[in-house]
Amino acid sequence: MLQINYIRENRDAVIERLAVKNFKDATLVDHLIQLDDSRRKIQNESDALAAEANAASKQIGDFMRQGNKAEADRVKSESAGYKDQVKQLTEKLAEVEQELNSKIVLLPNLPHTSVPKGLVPEDNEVVLENGTVPKLQENALSHWDLLMKYDIVDLELGVKVTGAGFPVYKGKGARLQRALINFFLDQAADEGYNEVQVPIMVNEASAFATGQLPDKDGQMYYVAQDELYLIPTAEVPVTNLYRDVIVKEEQFPIKHAAYTPCFRREAGSYGAHVRGLNRLHQFDKVETVQLVHPDKSYEVLEEMSLYIQGLLQKLELPYRVLRLCGGDMGFTSALTFDMEVYSAAQERWLEVSSVSNFETYQSNRLKVRFKNSNGKMQLAHTLNGSALALPRIVASILENNQTDKGVRIPNVLVPYTGFEWID
Structure with missing residues (x-):
C-alpha cells in the first residue's frame, strides 16, 4: 500500500x-x-x-x-x-x-512515469515483436479441436468431475504439461532462482500482504470453514515467505521460483476467446519472484522480461511484448510488461506472462525491510513474473506446430517429453 x-x-x-x-x-x-x-x-x-x-x-x-x-x-x-x-x-x-x-488500502499503486495512459487493452504499447508468424494449411485446426483429435485433454470429463474450466490432461497431453513444468523449473534454476514448493492455500493475512485483498475479494476461491484462500498465483505464498522479515542488504537479489496450480474464479464462460485452454479456473504455472534493492528494481524488471522472452524463443513461439497502459494494469503494479504468443489457428495474440515491479507497494504491507548502508530501515522492492503459465503455451504449441503428420514438439522439450510428435 x-x-x-x-x-x-x-x-x-x-x-x-x-x-x-x-x-x-x-x-x-x-x-x-x-x-x-x-x-x-x-x-x-x-x-x-x-x-x-x-x-x-x-x-x-x-x-x-x-x-x-x-x-x-x-x-x-x-x-x-x-x-x-x-x-x-x-x-x-x-x-x-x-x-x-x-x-x-483502497488506493492502487502509483504507476511508473513510463506507463502510457489508456483504458483498455487496445491502448497498451507494443514494445517489440519477435519471431515469424507461421502460415498454416487451409485445414488447420484450433487447439480445442486438436485436443479432441489426439485425445490429449478432455474438457467434458473435467466438467463431469468438477465443472467448466477444470480440464483433464491425458496421455501425451499430461506428459507435455509435466515436460513444460520441468523445463521451466530447470531454466529458472540455471538463471539463479532458488526453487521452493509452497502451499496452494493461504490465510487472509497473506492475501492482504500481496494486495489480493481487498482488491480481489470475491474473485478468489475461499474455503469458509478454514478461512483460507486458494492461490491465484504462486506469487502470493512465495512473497509471503518474507512477511515481517528484516533481510540483509547483502542478500539481494533474493530470487525464488515455484510451480503451483493456480485457481481463479473470474474466468469467463462464453465466446471463442475463452474456449478450450484460453481461460481456465485451474491451471499450472511456474512463477518467478524477486526481492531486490530499490535502486536495482527497474534493472531487474528488464532482466526478468528478457529471461521470459528467452523461454519463448527456446519454445520457438512468435511473441510480442506490451507495456500495459494505466487502465489495463494490476492494482498493485507500478509497471507491467505482458508477453503474448501468437496463436496461428485463432489468428490472435494470447497473453502468457506478466512481469511486474511493485516497488514498495507490497513490501509496505509485508513489512519486509532491510538496513541500508546508512543504518536506516528501508522497504525492499518486490517483483514477479510468470515463467510461464502453461495453458496458452500448450494451445500455441499445438496450433502453430500442427502438420499433416501431427503436432511437432519443440526441440527443447523433446528430452522432457520423450517424444517428438503428438499423432
Missing part, C-alpha cells in the same frame, strides 16, 4: 498518477490526509497529556519524599483525571488509525 507520508507530501502528484490508472477519486486522497491530520493531533494531545501525568507523578513522589503530604495530595487531586483522559484519547486514536488503514 502507499505510505501516508508520501501521500501528504505529494498530494497533487499522487492524484495525477492515480488518474493514469483511471482512479479519479481525489476525495479519498484528501480524506486520508484529513484522517492523518486527526491522528497526528490526537497523538500530540495524548503525548502532551502523558507528559503532564508523568510530571505530576514525579512531583507527587518528590513531595512525599520531602514529607509534604498536603502538596502531594493537591497534585494528586489535580491529576486524577489524566488516566481517564489518556484512555479516551487512546481509544479515539485507535478508531482513527483503523479507519485510516481501512481506507488507504
